[in-house]
Amino acid sequence: MQIVLHIAIILLTIAAMEAFSWFIHKYLFHGPLWFIHKSHHSERHGWLEFNDVFSLLFASISLYLMWEGRLDLSYKFWIGLGISVYGIIYFIFHDWFIHNRFKSFKSTNPYLLGIRRAHKIHHKSTKKNPSEEFGLLLASKKYFSQK
Template identity: 85%
Template sequence: MQTILHIAIILGTLAGMEAFSWFIHKYLFHGPLWFIHRSHHQHRSGWFELNDVFSLLFGGISMYLIWEGRAMLDTKFWIGLGISIYGIIYFIFHDWFIHNRLKSFKTTNSYLLGIRRAHKIHHKSTEKNPSEEFGLLLASKKYFKQFNQSAP
């Protein structure tokens, strides 16, 4: 029973991180923290950009929670693990698949193609505003329509 609770905490944390990430991306990164996030909307000449400081911050929070909850494997541990898993998903989806920080893989998966398309639309603007689609794993249906139509 406790294993189910731990899995539920991790899954809840993943869902919470997606909602939280959408919120801070829209209202903080494209708001008062634009001076940092701007680097992500500009051409990058090296591997790192100033925006990566946010990943370091969330990684630090995750490590802190895991460390604090390690002795009893309490809720802090499982939340920290969920944040860490979200970070891994973020790296794979965002940095590797969407922005090609590593050699990208090819896919015909309609979900992945829709997410990539929504993110590319988000980056269409190199300015703070206007912008749309602030999520990582979720996007508006309109970005998936082209890929979900079956051939006659």
């Protein structure tokens, strides 16, 4: 029964990270933290960009929580693990599949193609505003009905 609880904590953390990421992306990254995030909306020269500091921040929080909960595998450990899993998903979806930081893999999966379309719309603007589609795993239905 304990494993079910741990899996539930991880899955809830992933869902919470998607909601939290959408919120901070819309209201902080495209708000007062635009001076950092704008590097992500510009042409990249090299493998890293200033915006990657956000990934380092979330990785640090995740590692801290796992460290704090390591001895008794408390809820902190499982929340930290959920944040890490979300980070891995982010890396695969966003950095690899959408932004081609490595040779992009091809897909005909309608969900993946819809997510890619939504993200490309988000990046149409190189300005702070206007912008739309701030999520990673969820996007408006309209992006999934296109061929």
